[in-house]
Amino acid sequence: MKSYKDYMLFDKLPQTWCAGCSHGIVLQSIAAVMAELDVDKHDMALVSGIGCFGRVDDYLDINCMHVTHGRALAAATGVALGNPNLHVLCTMGDGDGTTIGGNHLIHAARRNINVTAIISNNYNYGQTGGQYSATTPTHSITQTSPYGHIEDNFDICKLAIAAGASYVGRATAYNPVMIRKLIKEGMQVKGFSLIEVMSACPTHYGKFNKLGEAARMLKLMNEQSVTVAQAAKMSPEELKGKLVVGVLKNEPRDDYYTEYARIIEAQRIE
Amino acid sequence: MGKTVKKFMEGNDAMVAGAIAAGARFFAGYPISPSSEVAKGAAKELPRHGGIYIQMEDELSSMAALCGASLAGKKAFTATSGPGFSLMQENLGLAVMSELPCVVYDVQRSGPSTGAATKPAQGDLMQAKYGTHGDHSIIALAPSSVQDCYDLSITAFNLAEKYRTPVIFLADEVIGHLRATVSIREPEPGEIINRKAPAPGTTQKDFRPYDYSGNMPAPMVGVGDRNLLMRTTGSTHDEKGEFRPTPENIDRVTHYLMSKIEDHVDDITITREYKMEDADTVLISFGCSVRSSMSAVDLLRKEGVKAGMLELVTVWPMPEKQIRKALQQAKNVVVVELNMGQLAGEVRKYNDYGCNVIQANRTDGVLITPKQVVDALKGGMK
Amino acid sequence: MKKEIVLSGVGGQGVVSVGEVMGLAASLYEEGLNATMSASYGSEARGTFTKTDVIISDGAIGYPNIESPDIILCLAQVAYDRYVDAFRDDTLVFYDNEEVTPREGAKGEHIGFPYRSEAIKLGSIQSANFVALGTMSKKTGLLKPEGCMKAIADRFAGKKKVIESNQKALQRGLEL
Numbered sequence: 001m002k003s004y005k006d007y008m009l010f011d012k013l014p015q016t017w018c019a020g021c022s023h024g025i026v027l028q029s030i031a032a033v034m035a036e037l038d039v040d041k042h043d044m045a046l047v048s049g050i051g052c053f054g055r056v057d058d059y060l061d062i063n064c065m066h067v068t069h070g071r072a073l074a075a076a077t078g079v080a081l082g083n084p085n086l087h088v089l090c091t092m093g094d095g096d097g098t099t100i101g102g103n104h105l106i107h108a109a110r111r112n113i114n115v116t117a118i119i120s121n122n123y124n125y126g127q128t129g130g131q132y133s134a135t136t137p138t139h140s141i142t143q144t145s146p147y148g149h150i151e152d153n154f155d156i157c158k159l160a161i162a163a164g165a166s167y168v169g170r171a172t173a174y175n176p177v178m179i180r181k182l183i184k185e186g187m188q189v190k191g192f193s194l195i196e197v198m199s200a201c202p203t204h205y206g207k208f209n210k211l212g213e214a215a216r217m218l219k220l221m222n223e224q225s226v227t228v229a230q231a232a233k234m235s236p237e238e239l240k241g242k243l244v245v246g247v248l249k250n251e252p253r254d255d256y257y258t259e260y261a262r263i264i265e266a267q268r269i270e
Numbered sequence: 271m272g273k274t275v276k277k278f279m280e281g282n283d284a285m286v287a288g289a290i291a292a293g294a295r296f297f298a299g300y301p302i303s304p305s306s307e308v309a310k311g312a313a314k315e316l317p318r319h320g321g322i323y324i325q326m327e328d329e330l331s332s333m334a335a336l337c338g339a340s341l342a343g344k345k346a347f348t349a350t351s352g353p354g355f356s357l358m359q360e361n362l363g364l365a366v367m368s369e370l371p372c373v374v375y376d377v378q379r380s381g382p383s384t385g386a387a388t389k390p391a392q393g394d395l396m397q398a399k400y401g402t403h404g405d406h407s408i409i410a411l412a413p414s415s416v417q418d419c420y421d422l423s424i425t426a427f428n429l430a431e432k433y434r435t436p437v438i439f440l441a442d443e444v445i446g447h448l449r450a451t452v453s454i455r456e457p458e459p460g461e462i463i464n465r466k467a468p469a470p471g472t473t474q475k476d477f478r479p480y481d482y483s484g485n486m487p488a489p490m491v492g493v494g495d496r497n498l499l500m501r502t503t504g505s506t507h508d509e510k511g512e513f514r515p516t517p518e519n520i521d522r523v524t525h526y527l528m529s530k531i532e533d534h535v536d537d538i539t540i541t542r543e544y545k546m547e548d549a550d551t552v553l554i555s556f557g558c559s560v561r562s563s564m565s566a567v568d569l570l571r572k573e574g575v576k577a578g579m580l581e582l583v584t585v586w587p588m589p590e591k592q593i594r595k596a597l598q599q600a601k602n603v604v605v606v607e608l609n610m611g612q613l614a615g616e617v618r619k620y621n622d623y624g625c626n627v628i629q630a631n632r633t634d635g636v637l638i639t640p641k642q643v644v645d646a647l648k649g650g651m652k
Numbered sequence: 653m654k655k656e657i658v659l660s661g662v663g664g665q666g667v668v669s670v671g672e673v674m675g676l677a678a679s680l681y682e683e684g685l686n687a688t689m690s691a692s693y694g695s696e697a698r699g700t701f702t703k704t705d706v707i708i709s710d711g712a713i714g715y716p717n718i719e720s721p722d723i724i725l726c727l728a729q730v731a732y733d734r735y736v737d738a739f740r741d742d743t744l745v746f747y748d749n750e751e752v753t754p755r756e757g758a759k760g761e762h763i764g765f766p767y768r769s770e771a772i773k774l775g776s777i778q779s780a781n782f783v784a785l786g787t788m789s790k791k792t793g794l795l796k797p798e799g800c801m802k803a804i805a806d807r808f809a810g811k812k813k814v815i816e817s818n819q820k821a822l823q824r825g826l827e828l
Contacts (some may be wrong), residue, residue, distance in 0.1 A: 012512075019518050041499060042494065042495060042496055042498075042499065043494065045342075045493045045494070047338065057501075057503075058512070058513065061499070062499060063493040063494070063499050063500050064499075064500075064501045064502070064503075064511075065337075065338065065341055065368075065493070065501075065502050065503070066502070066503035066504060066505060066513075067337065067361070067364055067368075067503075067504055068334070068360055068361055068363075068364050068504055070330075071330060071334035071360070071361060071364075072329065073331075074326065074331030074332075074334035074338070075334040075335065075338040075361075075364075075539060076338060077298075077324070077326070077331070077334075077335045077338060077343060078298060078335035078336060078337060078338020078339035078340070078341075078342065078346070079335065079338035079339070079342045079493060080338075081296065081322050081324060081335075081338075081339060081342075082296060082338060082339035082341070082342025082343060082344045082346075082492075082493075083342040083343060083492065083493060083494040085494060086342070086493060086494050088526065101329065103327050103331075104327065104331050107326070107327040107331070111324075114343070118330050168492075170478070186468070246487075249301070257322075260317070260322055263317045263322055264317045264321075264322075267317045267318045268317065268318060268320055268520070269318045270318070270319050270320065276679055276680055277679065277680075278672070278675040278676045278679040278680065278689075279676075416688075418676075444690070444716070447690065447691070448688060448689070448690050448716055449671075449672065449675055449686070449687075449688065449689040449690070450675075450686070450687065450688045450689070450713070450716075451675070451678065451679035451686040451687050451688075452679075561713075561714045561715050561716055562714070562715045563714075564712070564714035564715070565714035565715035568714070609792060637715070637716075637717060639715065639717070639719065640714070640715050641719075
């Protein structure tokens with residue numbers, strides 16, 4: 001029986017993230033799922049971008065490609081099509097994955113590229129000091145919204161569902177068991193899967209918005225959580241400010257490569 | 271000798287044929303004139319050879335996808351022009367830093383911005399080398415014929431694989447859309463260079479996907495190799511591909527990225543000479559302007575001027591030795607190009623010989639005529 | 653040997669197709685000949701001036717554009733008017749004598765045929781361009797008729813009817 005430790009690089013610890021940061025919980029969950037699935041490291045490729053969560057590759061003992069800010073999914077598209085036998089994970093923060101990289105996100109979902117995207121959403125750009133991103137809740141305070149954020153924020157899961165992802169799920173960092181379940185199911189889906197993990201950034205977002213220490217932030221997001229079944233019985237008014245967690249979409253269809261392989265099959269001359 | 275067939279084909283189509291002959295099996299791109307026929311050809315031909323075409327959402331992602339496919343072991347290419355080439359600069363830097371071989375076809379058009387969309391220009395010479403930020407060197411080849419579009423494509427992929435670097439194929443609208451008689455010769459297996467793999471039996475403990483001790487890239491494996499894990503990053507890294515932003519390492523990596531190209535300039539340089547033996551008037555040119563220069567040499571010879579031409583096929587690294595030789599040999603050198611003098615500036619850098627350097631430029635979206643080249647010479651002659 | 657040939661007309665008359673067929677015929681079905689062809693891009697909408705420059709040579713071809721043609725085909729008045737000042741005394745000017753009125757005193761040897769009418773008689777107005785190619789091939793001896801026939805089959809591979817009607821038009825031109 002393998003353990004998450006078999007997929008990690010312990011000589012790199014302690015991790016770079018701040019005390020109380022949720023990214024470590026997601027890292028451990030990724031390693032744990034690989035152990036549960038007993039995958040060969042050589043079949044695993046992880047593509048990450050720039051940002052706090054982009055550093056997740058530093059601690060994993062698998063194939064890793066660390067790319068430019070926002071382009072992780074585009075690079076992952078190349079990896080997944082370049083070698084269709086791989087399990088490709090793509091780890092991004094909310095800035096990387098949905099703000100600078102938002103266009104790549106919707107197109108990767110639409111094309112149904114065989115990639116499991118894991119977005120650790122802590123509502124702000126932590127690495128550069130806590131500026132607002134496309135997921136920063138309206139009215140909240142960040143380094144660059146000192147008078148309150150006036151923009152509406154993306155719901156990452158709704159975006160992915162609408163764009164055509166095969167599998168979409170959300171969990172909070174309060175609940176690593178659910179994170180593991182969703183990543184595991186996502187990896188087993190052939191096609192584009194997206195798992196959003198609600199994460200705490202006590203150093204910046206938490207401090208700016210007086211949310212207290214990390215434990216309190218995690219407790220808060222758990223209080224905001226409602227399951228898909230519960231949400232189904234709630235009115236839009238009641239759902240305001242809530243986080244719907246669990247499997248939000250599971251409708252696998254043939255991924256890009258499977259479709260393209262049919263063209264190759266039909267046209268091949270060499 | 272490989273099988274040879276004669277064809278009458280367009281430059282952009284010959285680029286696709288050359289890329290596939292070189293072993294390219296992945297294309298990611300975004301349509302843009304005057305390079306779109308490359309995308310069209312790649313979409314049609316790649317699946318016939320077991321390869322993959324994907325049209326991305328923009329040129330940022332196209333170049334990123336190229337990096338990903340290259341890391342997965344594929345020979346990968348894209349084609350673009352002007353505005354698209356500008357967008358590709360971001361991840362061209364990623365390919366440089368991560369040492370991921372690939373070929374970027376830039377079918378140059380007039381600019382800046384949208385410019386005159388389908389009109390030829392050669393204004394990307396500097397961008398090809400200096401477009402992405404940070405110090406590095408790069409390889410760029412400029413075709414002056416449809417035959418070059420095929421033959422040099424094979425050279426471009428070979429250089430990309432040998433030096434683990436992106437190679438810019440600096441074409442232009444004139445050559446991309448020109449149709450001409452070409453010999454399509456299937457390369458022998460021995461003519462195709464593939465990236466160096468680690469010695470058999472290399473263990474993960476000993477495997478180093480990067481090597482900064484010398485001036486040649488380390489062997490690499492494609493992601494998915496059964497024995498070795500691969501690690502790359504656009505961040506300054508050590509031999510294992512792990513982030514290491516120490517002053518010593520940053521300096522070492524920067525010097526290496528320069529020297530792995532610049533130290534091999536003799537291997538990378540391709541130039542051609544036309545009637546140079548007794549020339550005291552030398553035209554220096556690249557790409558489509560070579561064709562006008564060649565005809566200008568013929569016109570000048572008819573007038574009794576001892577004219578010759580030096581064609582720079584490799585434009586980066588700049589063929590310093592050959593340019594210096596021309597400057598030493600000639601009284602007058604005319605630099606012929608469809609821009610305001612990007613190559614002329616480079617030629618002047620090497621002019622330690624008091625040679626009279628004249629510019630023949632045309633920037634109205636039309637190929638410079640042989641007569642205009644002759645007139646530029648006469649106007650600037652000493 | 654080097655011949656510079658301008659094929660001109662208006663969009664839809666198929667001057668680019670004729671250029672491609674000439675290039676194919678020279679490249680594939682003649683011994684030791686090279687060809688280049690540069691089309692004018694961006695002006696190929698129906699009804700507007702369009703031209704293509706074809707150079708056929710037994711040596712290397714440098715500058716691919718033509719300033720003063722050895723041979724020119726003018727299928728429309730607008731094309732003729734555009735080029736008439738570039739004619740030399742020895743320029744062979746092939747023109748549609750029902751569509752184009754030559755300028756009095758113009759240089760060049762003018763050779764007129766009713767290309768469009770001949771094509772209509774053959775049942776395909778579209779193939780006036782290949783009737784013209786037939787007359788140019790016969791008069792100049794530059795490209796062998798058999799080579800042009802084969803090149804038409806190459807250019808329109810897979811389109812049997814188009815090949816037949818264009819080959820018929822070429823044959824008609826050879827007989828005029």
